[in-house]
Amino acid sequence: MDEEMTVEAARKGWGELIESMKWRPRGVRIRKYKTPVAAMVPIDWYERAVAAIGKPGDEPPATA
Numbered sequence: 362m363d364e365e366m367t368v369e370a371a372r373k374g375w376g377e378l379i380e381s382m383k384w385r386p387r388g389v390r391i392r393k394y395k396t397p398v399a400a401m402v403p404i405d406w407y408e409r410a411v412a413a414i415g416k417p418g419d420e421p422p423a424t425a
Contacts, residue, residue: 365390368398 364387371378371391378389378401388402
């Protein structure tokens with residue numbers, strides 16, 4: 362994720378941020394002050410991540 366924005370900027374431009382996920386190749390890191398607190402990623406990125414590592418809260422895959 363190369364781009365960052367503040368929580369305030371994300372809040373003010375929420376609709377535009379969501380719409381931009383259609384064409385962004387990468388997500389946006391959202392920070393409060395200087396601390397990263399969240400990230401927004403395109404849906405295809407999220408779906409590939411879930412397929413690779415599972416949903417948040419899922420047990421990790423068993424290793425052989």
